[in-house]
Amino acid sequence: MKASREFTIYLALLVLVALLPVFGAYPVFVMKVMCFALFACAFNLLIGYTGLLSFGHAAFLGGAAYATGHVLKVWGWSTELGLLVGILSGAVLGLIMGALAIRRSGIYFSMITLALAQMLYFLFLQTPFTGGEDGLQSVPRGTLLGFINLADDLTLYYVVLAIFIVSFLLIYRTVHSPFGQVLKAIRENEARATSLGYDVARFKLLAFVLSAALAGLAGATKTLVLGFATLTDAHWSTSGLVILMVLVGGMGTMLGPILGAFIIVALENKVGDIGAFLGRTTGIEWFNGLGEAVTVVTGLIFVICVMAFRRGIVGELQEWWVRRRIQPAA
Amino acid sequence: MELFGIPLPALLSQLLLGLVNGSFYAMLSLGLAVIFGLLNVINFAHGALYMMGAMFAWMGMTYFGVSYWVMLVAAPLLVGVFGVIIERLLLRHLYKLDHLYGLLLTFGLTLLLEGFFRSIYGVSGLQFNVPEQLTGARNLGFMILPNYRAWVVVASLIVCFSTWYVIERTKLGALLRAGTENAKLTEAFGVNVPLMVTLTYGFGVALAAFAGVLAAPILQVQPLMGSNLIIVVFAVVVIGGMGSIMGSILTGLGLGVIEGFTRVFYPEASATVVFVIMAVVLLIRPAGLFGKEK
Numbered sequence: 001m002k003a004s005r006e007f008t009i010y011l012a013l014l015v016l017v018a019l020l021p022v023f024g025a026y027p028v029f030v031m032k033v034m035c036f037a038l039f040a041c042a043f044n045l046l047i048g049y050t051g052l053l054s055f056g057h058a059a060f061l062g063g064a065a066y067a068t069g070h071v072l073k074v075w076g077w078s079t080e081l082g083l084l085v086g087i088l089s090g091a092v093l094g095l096i097m098g099a100l101a102i103r104r105s106g107i108y109f110s111m112i113t114l115a116l117a118q119m120l121y122f123l124f125l126q127t128p129f130t131g132g133e134d135g136l137q138s139v140p141r142g143t144l145l146g147f148i149n150l151a152d153d154l155t156l157y158y159v160v161l162a163i164f165i166v167s168f169l170l171i172y173r174t175v176h177s178p179f180g181q182v183l184k185a186i187r188e189n190e191a192r193a194t195s196l197g198y199d200v201a202r203f204k205l206l207a208f209v210l211s212a213a214l215a216g217l218a219g220a221t222k223t224l225v226l227g228f229a230t231l232t233d234a235h236w237s238t239s240g241l242v243i244l245m246v247l248v249g250g251m252g253t254m255l256g257p258i259l260g261a262f263i264i265v266a267l268e269n270k271v272g273d274i275g276a277f278l279g280r281t282t283g284i285e286w287f288n289g290l291g292e293a294v295t296v297v298t299g300l301i302f303v304i305c306v307m308a309f310r311r312g313i314v315g316e317l318q319e320w321w322v323r324r325r326i327q328p329a330a
Numbered sequence: 331m332e333l334f335g336i337p338l339p340a341l342l343s344q345l346l347l348g349l350v351n352g353s354f355y356a357m358l359s360l361g362l363a364v365i366f367g368l369l370n371v372i373n374f375a376h377g378a379l380y381m382m383g384a385m386f387a388w389m390g391m392t393y394f395g396v397s398y399w400v401m402l403v404a405a406p407l408l409v410g411v412f413g414v415i416i417e418r419l420l421l422r423h424l425y426k427l428d429h430l431y432g433l434l435l436t437f438g439l440t441l442l443l444e445g446f447f448r449s450i451y452g453v454s455g456l457q458f459n460v461p462e463q464l465t466g467a468r469n470l471g472f473m474i475l476p477n478y479r480a481w482v483v484v485a486s487l488i489v490c491f492s493t494w495y496v497i498e499r500t501k502l503g504a505l506l507r508a509g510t511e512n513a514k515l516t517e518a519f520g521v522n523v524p525l526m527v528t529l530t531y532g533f534g535v536a537l538a539a540f541a542g543v544l545a546a547p548i549l550q551v552q553p554l555m556g557s558n559l560i561i562v563v564f565a566v567v568v569i570g571g572m573g574s575i576m577g578s579i580l581t582g583l584g585l586g587v588i589e590g591f592t593r594v595f596y597p598e599a600s601a602t603v604v605f606v607i608m609a610v611v612l613l614i615r616p617a618g619l620f621g622k623e624k
Contacts, residue, residue, distance in 0.1 A: 053430045100609055103616040107372045107429050108568060112612065115565040118558075119605035126598060236561065240437060247434065286449065295445030302438025306431050307420060 009255075018161060027153040028225060031160045033265050035222040038167050040245040040257030042214035047243070048252030049175055050207045051187030055110045055239050056097060056117030057215050060090040062234025063120065064216030069136040069229040070129055079142040079150060083163075083220045090216015091209050093120070098208035102201055105190070114236060121234045135230030139223055156225065163221055167214055172254060174210065183207055237295075244298055247305045250312025259313055264298070271297050336594055342473040348590015349583065350479050350548065353486035354380075356582030357541040358563045360490055361534035363572040364497070367510040368530045371421060371432030376538050377560030378443040381553060383409050383539025384546040385447060388456050398461035405543050410536035417531040422524075440557065447553035455550035482544050489540060490579045497575050506530065565608040571621020581619060 017034075021027050039061055046052045064086035071077040071085050101112040124130045131137070141150035150156045174180050182203050185193045194200050223229045232238060241264060249260025275290025290296065305312070311319060358376055365373050386408055387401040396404070416439065424431045460478045467476040497503035508516045509523050517523045542556070549555060563582075570581030585604050593600040611619065 053433070100612050103612050104568070107366075107433060110430070110433060111372065111564040111568055112608070114561055115568065115605050115608055118561045118565075119602045122601040122605075126601075236557070237441075240441065243434065243437075290449065293445040293449035295441040296449060297445075299438045299440070299442030299445055302441060303420070303435060306435040306438060307423065310427075310431070 013255075014165070018158075021154055021157055027157040029265075029269070031153075031157055031225040032222070033262050034160050034164045035218050035225060036242075036245065036265050037258040037261035038164050038221070039215050039218035040242055040249070040261045041168060041171050042211045042218060043242045044246045044251065044253075044257045045171055045174065045211045045214070046207060047246060048256075049180060049187065050183045050204065051190075052204065052208065053110045053243070054101075054113045054208070054211075055236070055243070056101075056113035056115075057212075057242050058234050058236060058238035059097065059117035059120045060093055060212040060215035061219035061222070061238060061242075062124065062229070062231070063093050064090045064219035065223045065229035065233045066124065066130050066136060067216075068220035069139040069223045072142060072223075073136065073139045074129075078146070079144050079224065082142070082224070083217065086220020086223075087213050087217045090219065091213035093216075094209040094212020095205075098205050098212065102204045102208065114239070117234070117239060118236060121231070121236070124231060124234050130229075130231070133231065135228055136223075137228050139227050139229065141224055141227070150224070160221055160225060163217065167217060168254075171214070175254070179203075179206075241298070244302055244305075246312075247310075248301065248312055250315035250318075253312065253314040253318065256312050256314035267297065268294055339473045341594055344590045344594045345587060346473075346475070346479055346483075346590075348587045348593070350482050350586070351589060352583040352586020353483050353490075354541050354545055354559065354582075355563055355566050355586050356490050356579045357486050357537050358559070359566045359570065359578045359582045360493060360575065361537040362563065362567055363575065363578045364493075364506075365531055365534040366572050368506065368513075368527055369417075369421065369425070369432070370429050371424075371436065372429070372564075373531075373534065374433055374436035374560065375416075375439040375443065376436075376535065376563070377556030377558075378440040379409050379413065379535045379556070380538040380542040380545070380559065381447070381556035382412070382443065383542025384458075384551045384555065385451075385542075385553070386539070387543040387546055388458055388551050391458075402540070402543050406536040406539040409539035409542075410532040413535035414528055414532040417528045421531065422528075440560075444553050444557065451553060453552055453554060455552045458546045458551045460547040478547060482548070485544060486541065489537070493537070494575050494579065562604050565604045569604075569608050569611045569618060571618025573618075574620040577618075577620025 017030070020030050039057070043054070043057050046054055067089035068082045068086040072079065072082040077085070097113060097116045100116065101109050104112060125132060141156065143149050144159060148155060148159065150159065175183075182193065182198055185196070185198070186200055186203060190200055193203075219229075219233060222233070245260035245264045246257050247260070248256075248263055249258065250256025271290055271294050275287045278290070279285065279287035309316070358380065362373060362376055365371060383405045386405040387398070390396040390401045390404060391398065420435060420439075421432060424435060464478040464481050467474050468480075469475075495503075497506055505516065505521055506526065508519075509521065509526055513523050545555075566582055566585050567578070569585065570577045572578065585607065588607070589600055589603055592603040599606070
């Protein structure tokens with residue numbers, strides 16, 4: 001794709017998202033999608049561009065959500081400091097987990113990240129500051145820089161959009177920098193990257209910390225939007241969900257994770273309604289319980305994607321576009 | 331009598347509980363190791379298939395009035411057949427790709443299976459009684475030994491060591507090890523490797539289902555019973571390294587016992603101790619206790 005066309009697509013999308021509340025979209029829902037889109041983009045930096053499958057990213061989302069919630073609610077810090085704390089806690093957790101996990105590669109890496117995230121989950125369950133099963137409730141949004149009142153949904157909407165754009169640009173810049181090229185080299189052939197003289201472990205760790213910090217920002221923003229942080233954020237199922245978002249949208253594409261996040265968040269919201277509709281039209285009682293067992297649907301999508309659809313939606317579209325260019329329609 | 335300030339019977343009963351958990355870790359990590367050796371797939375669905383074993387046993391006993399002993403054999407066989415179908419229909423097509431896809435597929439299957447059983451049975455535990463031949467407990471003088479727990483430890487030790495014997499000491503096991511070492515070459519010698527792969531997967535998941543049936547009367551039978559367990563088993567596998575069969579068995583049992591001790595001396599850490607050990611092992615010996623450095 002030519003750079004100018006790429007730019008046009010991004011700009012059109014940006015205008016669309018900026019105008020969504022005008023068209024009557026529910027701001028909190030779109031903000032939630034943006035938080036998960038940022039989370040998925042951060043995750044994609046690892047799986048799509050470095051070839052590392054982390055199964056523990058929920059730890060960064062959940063850890064940062066708790067940290068930000070705590071400093072905003074209990075210590076009464078300002079919003080911008082709260083977000084900063086979220087980013088930092090994601091980065092520190094990422095540094096610790098990453099340093100341990102990159103000692104093994106491939107499938108072991110995934111298992112280690114999963115196990116360490118589970119350990120953190122148990123710690124969150126036990127320590128008093130997270131509120132245990134109840135979570136951290138009614139976190140104030142506060143004011144940004146002392147004069148932007150975030151209690152208004154629409155104001156917060158554009159702040160979240162700005163956070164997302166800045167993070168997206170950072171990821172874009174990272175992927176297209178010499179650093180990003182080395183990451184891709186590691187993904188394609190780790191042994192060769194080593195033989196070219198790159199300190200592969202350091203590059204991996206840096207990518208891991210960057211991804212964790214951005215996931216932390218996503219978690220912090222999510223706390224701000226929804227006003228609470230719960231154990232679900234840190235649970236392994238959330239790590240699975242972000243994998244699914246990136247898989248559905250397209251690993252290693254810039255826009256794929258955003259689309260994937262939108263599809264999965266919308267699906268989670270609507271699956272109960274869809275089940276009830278199917279139950280009414282087909283008369284099969286079982287469909288009515290679908291809302292309680294969303295994982296049937298997400299699991300099925302996982303299986304279909306892995307078996308038949310590994311490039312994801314955006315990946316398939318790009319492929320189709322390239323093929324059309326090579327062989328013009330007769 | 332006391333040891334470290336803890337009454338001895340209490341210490342021993344926690345130790346037994348640890349040994350019981352350790353037997354489940356051992357059987358599950360053994361299955362994971364055998365599957366990984368030949369298929370290069372980390373079977374995330376292991377926990378879900380363990381749950382299915384327990385569920386099938388419960389269904390057979392509740393709906394058809396079959397005895398525990400029949401289901402102890404039938405449930406693993408059914409799950410084994412289910413595993414064979416999964417391997418033939420789905421996993422088979424992923425061997426040429428990155429190993430990550432096998433993990434992702436089996437993760438999806440886990441969500442699918444757990445969600446399916448959840449949509450029918452909810453998340454509250456199902457009633458599962460200890461078979462009457464094994465109810466009660468025996469007084470050994472220094473501790474009370476519940477019969478069923480003793481049976482779990484003995485049965486899983488027998489299964490684990492028979493598996494070890496078959497793989498390390500028989501002709502069949504030699505073929506299996508050859509396939510693990512070099513599948514192409516083994517096939518060139520006339521061994522039907524694809525069939526061996528299918529059956530290995532079936533056997534591995536049957537082992538998980540067997541553990542599930544054993545666990546059913548002691549741990550709660552419910553659709554999510556496998557998902558937390560499988561993550562601990564992953565940590566066990568990282569600690570032990572998947573290179574050795576005996577290593578998997580010993581690591582599983584040992585970590586169960588350590589967990590049991592932790593529950594006595596510092597209960598708050600009992601849920602996390604295995605993960606802490608994993609972190610320490612990664613720092614000292616990244617390849618795992620029984621793993622080989624590549």
